[in-house]
Amino acid sequence: MIQFHNVFKRYESGHEALQNVSFNLKEGEMAFLTGHSGAGKSTLLKLIMRMEVATRGQVNIDGINLNQLARRHVPFLRRKIGVVFQDHQLLYDRSVYENVALPLVIEGMEPQDIGRRVRAALDKVGLLSKEKLTPIMLSGGEQQRIGIARAVVNKPPILLADEPTGNLDPQLSSEIMQLFRQFNAVGVTVLIASHDLDLISRMGLRMMELSQGGLTRSGVPA
Numbered sequence: 028m029i030q031f032h033n034v035f036k037r038y039e040s041g042h043e044a045l046q047n048v049s050f051n052l053k054e055g056e057m058a059f060l061t062g063h064s065g066a067g068k069s070t071l072l073k074l075i076m077r078m079e080v081a082t083r084g085q086v087n088i089d090g091i092n093l094n095q096l097a098r099r100h101v102p103f104l105r106r107k108i109g110v111v112f113q114d115h116q117l118l119y120d121r122s123v124y125e126n127v128a129l130p131l132v133i134e135g136m137e138p139q140d141i142g143r144r145v146r147a148a149l150d151k152v153g154l155l156s157k158e159k160l161t162p163i164m165l166s167g168g169e170q171q172r173i174g175i176a177r178a179v180v181n182k183p184p185i186l187l188a189d190e191p192t193g194n195l196d197p198q199l200s201s202e203i204m205q206l207f208r209q210f211n212a213v214g215v216t217v218l219i220a221s222h223d224l225d226l227i228s229r230m231g232l233r234m235m236e237l238s239q240g241g242l243t244r245s246g247v248p249a
């Protein structure tokens with residue numbers, strides 16, 4: 028589902044953020060991406076979303092070769108990928124409902140279909156009763172759940188997260204990871220960048236470690 032073949036990414040500054048990275052994440056797999064600050068984790072996620080383009084090598088997402096993807100087709104790629112950020116990136120002047128509905132409104136979906144999908148997504152993250160509130164009224168963990176509901180509302184086959192538990196305590200972090208696990212259990216391919224080695228090792232899933240832009244380890248931690 029997510030394939031990197033000898034991928035290099037050099038920024039215009041000359042900095043080589045990724046060097047010769049190769050891996051294959053199969054459909055329905057869930058894995059973590061870890062590494063020191065500046066190791067290249069965010070860069071790798073940006074290549075998957077086509078926010079950045081590889082300097083060398085090949086990135087394939089759900090059979091699409093991103094090297095050959097025309098700019099006008101990038102929105103089709105993005106619809107396949109739900110993204111969760113550390114800082115949620117919610118709109119604080121809109122309700123919970125409106126925040127989650129946003130990707131569907133942009134897609135041009137009919138309002139009655141939007142209602143059904145938004146409520147299904149809010150139900151999955153346990154926030155159905157809070158749809159009329161604004162995010163500011165909710166706790167950090169709840170805000171992250173809204174971010175997750177928004178990421179999955181259009182049922183993407185791929186879910187990416189960049190430090191999704193960075194601001195949460197261990198209990199909430201663990202709950203958020205279980206949520207990702209639930210989406211993975213119904214077939215979504217999940218890749219999560221995280222510094223939280225304790226949490227990752229407890230999950231018993233594949234971990235890929237980046238160091239100075241190179242993939243130094245890939246496997247289930249002992």
Ligand SMILES: Nc1ncnc2c1ncn2[C@@H]1O[C@H](COP(=O)(O)OP(=O)(O)OP(=O)(O)O)[C@@H](O)[C@H]1O
Nearest residue numbers: 038039040042044063064065066067068069070071
């Ligand atoms: N747009 C850019 N232009 C130039 N250099 C960049 C750019 N984006 C990232 N870099 C550099 O590339 C390297 C990798 O950055 P990246 O954000 O991918 O690391 P990271 O592993 O996600 O780090 P962190 O855990 O701190 O978020 C860093 O040295 C960073 O300064």
